[in-house]
Amino acid sequence: MNISQDEWQQLRSLSDTELKRRVFRILQTAAASIQEQGTEDPRLLEVVPRLAELFASKPELKDLREALSSLARATGLWNYIDKDVAATADLLVAETVTVPELDGVTLHREQVAALNDLLAGRNLILSAPTSFGKSLLIDALLASGKYSRVAIVLPTIALLDEFRRRLKRRFVERFELIMHPGDKPTEGSATIFLGTQERLINRTDLGKLDLTVVDEFYKLDPNRRDERSITLNAAVSKLLNRSNQFFFLGPNIDDVRFSGEGRWKFEFLRTRFSTVAVDTYDLGGVAEKEARLFDEIAEDRHWPALVFVSAPDKANRLASRAAEQMAISDGSADFAQWLSDNVGSGWSLVQTVRFGFGVHHGRLPRAIASQMVRMFNQKDLPVLFCTSTLIEGVNTAAKTVLIFDKSINRSDYDFFTYSNIKGRAGRLGEHHVGQVYLFNEPPQHELTAVAPTLFGDQDEAPDDYVVQLDEQETTKGTYTRVASLKIALGLDAAGLRLAAAVGLEAALALKQAVPKALGRRAALVWSGVPKYGEIFAVVEVICSVRRATEFGAFTPSQLTFLINALRLAPSMRHFLITYDGKYEGKPEAHDNVFKFLRACEYGLPQYFAVVEMFVKQHAQGADYSLFIQSISRWFKPEELKNLDEEGVPIQISERFHKGEDKDGLANKLLRLAREGSQHLTAFERKWILAALE
Structure with a gap:
C-alpha cells in the first residue's frame, strides 16, 4: 500500500462526495492489502492514524467510522476502535483489551x-x-x-x-x-x-x-x-x-x-509498531535557516512545536531572538512575572516566556522545567526550544518537531538519536499525524545495537564498575583487580565504591593531590561548619582534578564564593536575585547558576567526600559529613528540596515551611492553594495544584 504524503494532504481540499469516494477506496485498498500481505507493512499501519486525523475534522465522513474501526481491528491498532459505532466483533476486541484500572485505556x-x-x-x-x-x-x-x-x-x-x-x-x-x-x-x-x-x-x-x-x-x-x-x-x-x-x-x-x-x-x-503517522519536510536547502525557522514557528498550525537545538546556550539565544520578533501567546505572562520575581529580571528567559516561548535543557531547575513542559502541553507556551534532554522519556504533546541542528555539544548525532528526536512528533489521542521539519541532512540509516556492561564479560569490565559488584558476583580476575585497587588507593570496599562515584582515575589524582596540599599547609583538616578558607582549600584540590566549569563556575575562587553565598543566603530566592543583580556575563549563560546548584546536589558532595577520605589517611581530625549533607540539599531543609523534585519550586515552599515534614508541608500548600490563599498568587496556586494533586 503506497499513498504519498502529498496525496494524504490533498484529501483535505476535496469536496464531500469526492472525499467520501477517495476515503472509501483507501479503506478497500487497505483491506485488500491485509488479505494479500498481512499487517506488517508500516505504510499500511499509518493509514489508520491518518484517517482518524481526517475523520476528526471532516464530519461528512461519519458514515465510514464503522469501516475505520474494522480496519483498526484488523491492523492491531485496537486503541483506534470507535466503541460508539464499531461492529460487534470489533467492539468485543476493544473491550477485551481495555484496562479499567488504567482509566479505561485500550491497548493495541x-x-x-x-x-x-x-x-x-x-x-x-x-x-x-x-x-x-x-x-x-x-x-x-x-x-x-x-x-x-x-x-x-x-x-x-x-x-x-x-x-x-x-x-x-x-x-x-x-x-x-x-x-x-x-x-x-x-x-x-x-x-x-x-x-x-x-x-x-x-x-x-x-x-x-x-x-x-x-x-x-x-x-x-x-x-x-x-x-x-x-x-x-x-x-x-x-x-x-x-x-x-x-x-x-x-x-x-x-x-x-x-x-x-x-x-x-x-x-x-x-517492533516498529507506531500509533501515529509522521509527515517529514526537508528544509536543508533553505539559505536563511533561522529566518525560515521563525516563519514556521509563527504558524499556529504547527503548535505545540518542539525546536531541537544542539546546546543550552543556543536554545536560550534562539528563543530570545524569536521573542524579539513575535509574541505567540497571552497565557504565559504570569509565569514570566513569577520568574522575574523569584529568579531575577535580568534572566533572558523572562522575556522569552512572556512572549510565549519556552526552553528546556539540563541547566533549568527541575520544577521550572516541569512547568515549562506542562504549559507547553497545555499550549500556553506553544513553542519549546529544547536540547536532547527532552528525548529522555518526558512526555510531550508535540504536534511538530523542527530539528534545527544536527549535533549535540559539537558532535553530530547518530541515526539512533535522530530517530528519537523525530519520534517526539505526534501524540496518540491528540495529534494522530505529527510533522517533522529537517534543517539539515539526516544521518545515514544504521542499525543500533546495545551492549550493556552487565551483560558482558566481567573480567573485561572497567574498574569503576567492578568495584561496585557484590562479593558473590566477582570472578577470580575481578577479585584480584579489586584487591590491587584497595592497595593502590588505601581504601576498603566501601571506600572504593565512594571513589568510583567520581571515577577511580580522578580519585587517584585526588589521593596524590591531598598530601601536596597538606604540605603547603592547606586548611584541609576541619570538621563541623567550615570557614571560608577551609572550603576554598578543598575546592582547590578538587579543581586540580576537575575544571571549575564542570560545577557551574569559572574558577575555584568563584566556586567557593558561590558555595558560601548559597550557605549564607536566607532563602533560595534571595540567593538567585542577588546573583541576578551582580551578573555581567552573556545573557544566554545566565542560567549557569543552575548548573552550580545541580553540582551541589550531586558532584560536589561526592568530591568533598573523596577528599575527606584521603585527608583522613594523613590526619584523623577531618570530618566533612555535616557540610556534605548540607550542600547536597542547598543548605536548606530536606523537605524543600524533595518538594522541588516533585514540581513545587523551593521559592514557593520555603515561604511556608515551619518545620513540617515533606507530607505535612505538601498538605499545607495544597490546602492554601485550594482555599485561594492570598499568600499565594493565582499562578502559584495553579502550579501547586498541578504538581501535587
Whole structure:
C-alpha cells in the first residue's frame, strides 16, 4: 500500500462526495492489502492514524467510522476502535483489551503481546517507537496484582516526578511510593522504589524484588558516551541479583549483545509498531535557516512545536531572538512575572516566556522545567526550544518537531538519536499525524545495537564498575583487580565504591593531590561548619582534578564564593536575585547558576567526600559529613528540596515551611492553594495544584 504524503494532504481540499469516494477506496485498498500481505507493512499501519486525523475534522465522513474501526481491528491498532459505532466483533476486541484500572485505556496488538510475555514471568527487553505507549505496560503490570515489590530505574529526576504523579494517581491505594533517599518503606506494604541509578545503588532497604524495570535501557551501553553508564550498569546488576523478573524498555534498538555465558535470560522484542503517522519536510536547502525557522514557528498550525537545538546556550539565544520578533501567546505572562520575581529580571528567559516561548535543557531547575513542559502541553507556551534532554522519556504533546541542528555539544548525532528526536512528533489521542521539519541532512540509516556492561564479560569490565559488584558476583580476575585497587588507593570496599562515584582515575589524582596540599599547609583538616578558607582549600584540590566549569563556575575562587553565598543566603530566592543583580556575563549563560546548584546536589558532595577520605589517611581530625549533607540539599531543609523534585519550586515552599515534614508541608500548600490563599498568587496556586494533586 503506497499513498504519498502529498496525496494524504490533498484529501483535505476535496469536496464531500469526492472525499467520501477517495476515503472509501483507501479503506478497500487497505483491506485488500491485509488479505494479500498481512499487517506488517508500516505504510499500511499509518493509514489508520491518518484517517482518524481526517475523520476528526471532516464530519461528512461519519458514515465510514464503522469501516475505520474494522480496519483498526484488523491492523492491531485496537486503541483506534470507535466503541460508539464499531461492529460487534470489533467492539468485543476493544473491550477485551481495555484496562479499567488504567482509566479505561485500550491497548493495541503489540502492547498485548509484550504484556503476555511479562505476565507469563519472562524477562523482556522491549524496543519500540516513542508513540508505542511503553509506560502503559508498566502500569498494566502494576494493575495486574502480580507484583508487590518493584524497582523502577529512570534516567532523570524529571522523569521520576512524571512517573510519581502518574503512579500516585493510579495506585496510591495499592502501593507505597519510595522516591527520595530519606523515604523509608513500611514493613509488609506493597512498595514501588522509584529512583535514578545513583539513588537506587545506595539503597539498603530494597529487600527481595518481584520486578525490576529499567526505562531508556540503551543508556546501559558505555559506547553511548554517557558518563553515568557505569553507575547505571552497577545499579541494575545489584537490582537484578535480588529480582525475580526484569523489564527493560526503550526506543529504536535493533539488537542487544551479551556474552556467551549470559547470566540473565531474556526475550528481546523489537517492533516498529507506531500509533501515529509522521509527515517529514526537508528544509536543508533553505539559505536563511533561522529566518525560515521563525516563519514556521509563527504558524499556529504547527503548535505545540518542539525546536531541537544542539546546546543550552543556543536554545536560550534562539528563543530570545524569536521573542524579539513575535509574541505567540497571552497565557504565559504570569509565569514570566513569577520568574522575574523569584529568579531575577535580568534572566533572558523572562522575556522569552512572556512572549510565549519556552526552553528546556539540563541547566533549568527541575520544577521550572516541569512547568515549562506542562504549559507547553497545555499550549500556553506553544513553542519549546529544547536540547536532547527532552528525548529522555518526558512526555510531550508535540504536534511538530523542527530539528534545527544536527549535533549535540559539537558532535553530530547518530541515526539512533535522530530517530528519537523525530519520534517526539505526534501524540496518540491528540495529534494522530505529527510533522517533522529537517534543517539539515539526516544521518545515514544504521542499525543500533546495545551492549550493556552487565551483560558482558566481567573480567573485561572497567574498574569503576567492578568495584561496585557484590562479593558473590566477582570472578577470580575481578577479585584480584579489586584487591590491587584497595592497595593502590588505601581504601576498603566501601571506600572504593565512594571513589568510583567520581571515577577511580580522578580519585587517584585526588589521593596524590591531598598530601601536596597538606604540605603547603592547606586548611584541609576541619570538621563541623567550615570557614571560608577551609572550603576554598578543598575546592582547590578538587579543581586540580576537575575544571571549575564542570560545577557551574569559572574558577575555584568563584566556586567557593558561590558555595558560601548559597550557605549564607536566607532563602533560595534571595540567593538567585542577588546573583541576578551582580551578573555581567552573556545573557544566554545566565542560567549557569543552575548548573552550580545541580553540582551541589550531586558532584560536589561526592568530591568533598573523596577528599575527606584521603585527608583522613594523613590526619584523623577531618570530618566533612555535616557540610556534605548540607550542600547536597542547598543548605536548606530536606523537605524543600524533595518538594522541588516533585514540581513545587523551593521559592514557593520555603515561604511556608515551619518545620513540617515533606507530607505535612505538601498538605499545607495544597490546602492554601485550594482555599485561594492570598499568600499565594493565582499562578502559584495553579502550579501547586498541578504538581501535587
